[in-house]
Amino acid sequence: MRAAVFRRGEIVVDTLPDPVPAEGQVLVRTRACGICGSDLHAARFTDSFVDVARRSGGRYTMTADRDVVFGHEFVAEVVANGPGTAGRFPPGTLVTSMPLTLTGTTVHGIGYNPDIAGGFAEYMPLAERMLLPVPDGMDPDHAALVEPMAVGEHAVEEARLGGEEVALVIGCGPVGLAVIAALRLRGIRPVIAADFSPARRALAARMGADAVVDPAAASPYAALLEAATPPGHDPSRYAQLFRTSPPRRPTVLFECVGVPGVLQAMLEGAPPGARIVVVGVCMEPDRIEPFFAIAKQIELRFVLAYTPEEFARTLEHIAAGRIAVAPLITGRVGLDGVRQAFADLARPEAQAKILVEPWR
Amino acid sequence: MRAAVFRRGEIVVDTLPDPVPAEGQVLVRTRACGICGSDLHAARFTDSFVDVARRSGGRYTMTADRDVVFGHEFVAEVVANGPGTAGRFPPGTLVTSMPLTLTGTTVHGIGYNPDIAGGFAEYMPLAERMLLPVPDGMDPDHAALVEPMAVGEHAVEEARLGGEEVALVIGCGPVGLAVIAALRLRGIRPVIAADFSPARRALAARMGADAVVDPAAASPYAALLEAATPPGHDPSRYAQLFRTSPPRRPTVLFECVGVPGVLQAMLEGAPPGARIVVVGVCMEPDRIEPFFAIAKQIELRFVLAYTPEEFARTLEHIAAGRIAVAPLITGRVGLDGVRQAFADLARPEAQAKILVEPWR
Numbered sequence: 231m232r233a234a235v236f237r238r239g240e241i242v243v244d245t246l247p248d249p250v251p252a253e254g255q256v257l258v259r260t261r262a263c264g265i266c267g268s269d270l271h272a273a274r275f276t277d278s279f280v281d282v283a284r285r286s287g288g289r290y291t292m293t294a295d296r297d298v299v300f301g302h303e304f305v306a307e308v309v310a311n312g313p314g315t316a317g318r319f320p321p322g323t324l325v326t327s328m329p330l331t332l333t334g335t336t337v338h339g340i341g342y343n344p345d346i347a348g349g350f351a352e353y354m355p356l357a358e359r360m361l362l363p364v365p366d367g368m369d370p371d372h373a374a375l376v377e378p379m380a381v382g383e384h385a386v387e388e389a390r391l392g393g394e395e396v397a398l399v400i401g402c403g404p405v406g407l408a409v410i411a412a413l414r415l416r417g418i419r420p421v422i423a424a425d426f427s428p429a430r431r432a433l434a435a436r437m438g439a440d441a442v443v444d445p446a447a448a449s450p451y452a453a454l455l456e457a458a459t460p461p462g463h464d465p466s467r468y469a470q471l472f473r474t475s476p477p478r479r480p481t482v483l484f485e486c487v488g489v490p491g492v493l494q495a496m497l498e499g500a501p502p503g504a505r506i507v508v509v510g511v512c513m514e515p516d517r518i519e520p521f522f523a524i525a526k527q528i529e530l531r532f533v534l535a536y537t538p539e540e541f542a543r544t545l546e547h548i549a550a551g552r553i554a555v556a557p558l559i560t561g562r563v564g565l566d567g568v569r570q571a572f573a574d575l576a577r578p579e580a581q582a583k584i585l586v587e588p589w590r
Numbered sequence: 591m592r593a594a595v596f597r598r599g600e601i602v603v604d605t606l607p608d609p610v611p612a613e614g615q616v617l618v619r620t621r622a623c624g625i626c627g628s629d630l631h632a633a634r635f636t637d638s639f640v641d642v643a644r645r646s647g648g649r650y651t652m653t654a655d656r657d658v659v660f661g662h663e664f665v666a667e668v669v670a671n672g673p674g675t676a677g678r679f680p681p682g683t684l685v686t687s688m689p690l691t692l693t694g695t696t697v698h699g700i701g702y703n704p705d706i707a708g709g710f711a712e713y714m715p716l717a718e719r720m721l722l723p724v725p726d727g728m729d730p731d732h733a734a735l736v737e738p739m740a741v742g743e744h745a746v747e748e749a750r751l752g753g754e755e756v757a758l759v760i761g762c763g764p765v766g767l768a769v770i771a772a773l774r775l776r777g778i779r780p781v782i783a784a785d786f787s788p789a790r791r792a793l794a795a796r797m798g799a800d801a802v803v804d805p806a807a808a809s810p811y812a813a814l815l816e817a818a819t820p821p822g823h824d825p826s827r828y829a830q831l832f833r834t835s836p837p838r839r840p841t842v843l844f845e846c847v848g849v850p851g852v853l854q855a856m857l858e859g860a861p862p863g864a865r866i867v868v869v870g871v872c873m874e875p876d877r878i879e880p881f882f883a884i885a886k887q888i889e890l891r892f893v894l895a896y897t898p899e900e901f902a903r904t905l906e907h908i909a910a911g912r913i914a915v916a917p918l919i920t921g922r923v924g925l926d927g928v929r930q931a932f933a934d935l936a937r938p939e940a941q942a943k944i945l946v947e948p949w950r
Contacts, residue, residue: 283881286882508880511884513881518875521646522645522646525646
């Protein structure tokens with residue numbers, strides 16, 4: 231099969247052996263697969279990505295010296311049911327899945343695994359037990375957005391909100407947009423979103439942000455404080471209290487950037503008593519001044535990925551139109567275009583989510 | 591009055607004007623006042639202490655160029671009720687208080703405030719509203735331990751435990767010992783405590799730690815994992831699962847050191863799903879690798895000080911003997927001995943809590 235292979239720092243198109251489904255696996259033909267910010271990071275900072283992934287445990291088994299095929303946000307079509315499957319999904323069925331597959335009870339990651347090609351290849355060996363059929367009437371390509379949108383669902387679930395919160399989302403790439411969607415699904419208002427990119431701020435508004443802030447022009451934290459001030463109260467009084475007392479409404483902030491320095495800026499800007507959910511995946515060392523978090527008694531909740539229930543629920547939300555993902559798809563490329571797409575995604579103004587279509 | 595004054599980097603004994611109680615204030619005579627680790631830090635790293643305190647807000651109004659009298663863990667005797675007081679506490683009454691005083695409704699910190707001398711001086715102007723009388727039969731000096739012990743009460747309260755947790759306390763100075771006491775009061779078992787100092791490990795055991803670990807000889811995190819493994823299960827299996835799955839019993843870890851590097855070590859060592867409560871007050875920049883927290887979905891809760899209720903409850907616990915603080919008092923000095931006591935406290939093997947007795 232053809233695949234966009236990450237090989238010693240470069241993405242090249244090459245031919246690999248077709249995967250052979252093992253016990254309980256289904257061979258699928260990849261229809262579309264999104265490019266994730268973590269793919270960009272793994273390609274650009276391979277050594278640190280591999281080092282941190284290895285030292286922190288988990289299922290990223292990628293190394294710097296072996297070929298790897300990225301791609302963990304996919305929709306695919308069943309080609310053949312392998313040995314020991316129940317045949318629940320006839321050939322032609324459109325499916326998605328969490329980016330994991332199984333051999334027996336052993337779980338294998340898909341996307342950063344040199345032993346199993348991800349969604350930037352023509353075929354994948356998925357676990358029948360983990361497949362979710364794409365509901366009738368849903369645009370199949372939208373199922374490739376389930377994975378990134380589930381990240382937002384999980385982050386907001388783990389925030390354990392009471393319902394009265396004022397929310398600030400820092401960073402409006404796909405992760406931030408997913409968080410905005412999940413907040414609005416729970417009725418959290420207002421949701422304030424901040425990004426330096428006008429295009430991303432426009433997307434944030436389309437996903438349901440009540441207000442968008444350009445951090446180059448105004449402080450997102452001042453906007454949060456203003457929103458957390460009850461009607462009829464003087465925000466300047468709260469600006470003063472800010473130093474020692476929480477504002478009246480609880481505040482929750484989402485870190486959706488994942489680069490060094492953002493967390494410290496949020497610790498400095500957040501109101502006392504704030505909850506900060508860290509969704510952006512920073513794989514480099516970072517510098518913080520803990521006393522800011524201590525003086526404000528801040529709660530930092532680090533989250534990753536999603537549960538199977540959150541993933542399935544997100545598919546239902548998208549299928550029912552409760553999360554409108556169409557505006558997020560800003561580009562489509564074949565395998566030959568993956569290398570350029572990685573370069574294009576480094577400029578956030580131009581792109582949000584690019585889908586790789588291996589059969590294009 | 592006489593006071594141990596921190597002046598341009600040195601502690602000197604000098605004579606200051608006696609405080610004059612303002613409206614609602616009571617003049618008290620300091621009986622004893624503990625030396626806190628934050629006092630040592632403020633003396634040794636004055637510029638960074640002042641800078642971080644200022645930038646992060648709060649009530650530390652100390653500057654590098656003005657004299658300041660430290661001391662915020664005190665027991666005192668009422669000398670005179672000032673104007674506008676209700677006279678609730680006749681002269682001679684032994685009292686303690688949170689280290690704050692009031693003029694009208696304005697709150698002033700005591701301990702890092704160049705305008706109000708703290709407990710390393712002979713007299714203080716406290717707010718009548720905030721005074722708590724020392725219960726009959728209580729060793730008065732034990733009331734000087736209410737403040738540091740309340741820090742542990744608050745930290746454990748903010749940990750919002752369910753009761754099934756296995757706890758690990760990193761650092762067995764006064765803060766760690768206070769956390770151990772508060773955990774045991776809630777019936778949390780086992781409590782594992784780690785410190786490089788044999789004397790501090792012995793104190794941890796006296797405060798109720800079920801197990802103590804010397805990090806130079808064994809991993810406190812391995813001990814935590816072992817304790818979180820249910821009976822009849824194989825800890826080596828959990829050691830393997832460690833990379834991706836939480837152990838069976840929830841784990842809570844308390845950072846009670848407050849120096850750079852400890853937080854990262856805890857992020858690396860903690861099991862997946864762990865809650866880490868940061869009680870140690872680190873006032874320097876720190877380096878973390880956020881991906882460890884992300885991969886394990888760790889919750890970090892930064893806490894500071896205590897509520898008035900927690901402070902009052904801690905006084906009751908000590909008075910009733912539910913927290914035995916006598917072993918923590920390892921030294922007593924007069925004002926002339928404060929300078930040497932600061933030096934001695936830098937060697938944790940020798941000392942835990944030194945009480946300053948201004949009238950000694």
